[in-house]
Amino acid sequence: MILAFVLGALTACTQSPTGRSQVLLFSENDMQQLGEQSFTQLKEQERISTDRGLNRYVQCVTSQLTATLPGANQWEVVLFDSEQINAFALPGGNIGVYTGLLKVANSQDQLAAVIGHEIAHVLARHSNERVSRTQLANIGLTAADAALGQSGVRASAMAALGLGVQVGYLLPYGREQEAEADKLGLQLMAQAGFDPEQAIALWRNMAAAESGNQPPELLSTHPAHGTRIQGLSDLLPEARTLYMQARAQGKQPACDR
Template identity: 80%
Template sequence: MRAILLALIVGSLVACTQSPTGRSQVLLFSENDMQRLGEQSFAQIKEQENISNDRELNRYVQCITDSLVAELSGTSQWEVVLFNSDQANAFALPGGKVGVYTGLLKIADTQDQLAAVIGHEIAHVLARHSNERVSRTQLTNIGLSAADAALGQSGVRQPAMAALGLGVQVGYLLPYGREQEAEADRLGLQLMAQAGFDPQQAVTLWRDMAAAEAGNQPPELLSTHPSHGTRIQGLSALVPDANNLYMQARAQGRRPACGR
């Protein structure tokens, strides 16, 4: 079994790929594998979380997501669900799934700021960060089971969900690595700018997130990401190039008007 597993991994390593920014990645699972895991995980979250029935807020979040997704080639409409929760958080999963917690709307109080968060989460999916996470988990657990069987066995279901970014308590999001976060910042900023959202508002959002730390516990979105100072500095450096994309998008008529 160990020899077979090693052979599978060697074959996967030969087929290792690059992220959208050119960073090397080792991905052991197919897009179909990840889509299936994302769909299963999202279904479980919807069963355990309180889904908002507020039509206006749902329309608002869907409108922003649709505007972002419209800039992606070869993709259809993503499923977007708004959860009633004080969490200032959001996530995206393979298979075109987006979850937003109502607590986030209290901080990201403009369409551009919310687009910054959703764009960042979509970027994690586009860059196949979940596949990287699951692949690393399976490499770590090399002696437990064949990697290609991991997604179908109930005994490793919860570890697979944790690797995808979902903790033991469904809906609690685990942090990505620094490289992945920086990559999602860069790609997400580009995506929101191309869709006609103001990239400068991403910096404003994170400053507001930092200010929200005044309480006993920082917002969940902030607690699972790099320090706000590091993120603000990185985003600020990326804004000039993203602003060029934003101006081009506006000139071409891409002016989202999702409102609230």
């Protein structure tokens, strides 16, 4: 049994877009189904914004970002009417944005920084990685695939997708995944013609909005705002090059609220 566990884990090893080692136990189809089912549940539970202007604005920013991605996959974008300062993307091409975020993301470029970061989590298969880690810890490798259909395991899988409000607890992305999403998201927004320097302005806004509400970095799986800002600053030279190339190619997003 131990041998099967080890061999199975080794065969499931792969690499993220930045070359980081990952263990992914589930197929893309499994994750897409989980993402779509979770998104459907969210749309039934959350209030959806009917503000046409804001919906058009969020859709505009998102479409500019997804247009840079390979393939012809369609991404569904829903604007939820909530004071939460949040957004997410799920496997299967589903993106949720909360109206509260628009009070902190003050421009199209800052909104692109958030949505690009969330899309990057999907591109790097971070959800699969989190669900896989959960199953390795709870039930072992050999039963993981079959267990995804069980209600209790599905609840923990939804939590691993970041949908903790629905299941009562949250499994956040780890620091390495957050740093990876920062890097990929910054590249994505720059390639779409959004100003990557506005990602830093966004996180300064986030720091001001969440002042006093974030735990010390050592007590959190997420980087502190200062650490994130420094990391983004280090990535700016490469992102600026991508941005200038995109602008030269005529990519000049003009999404008005």
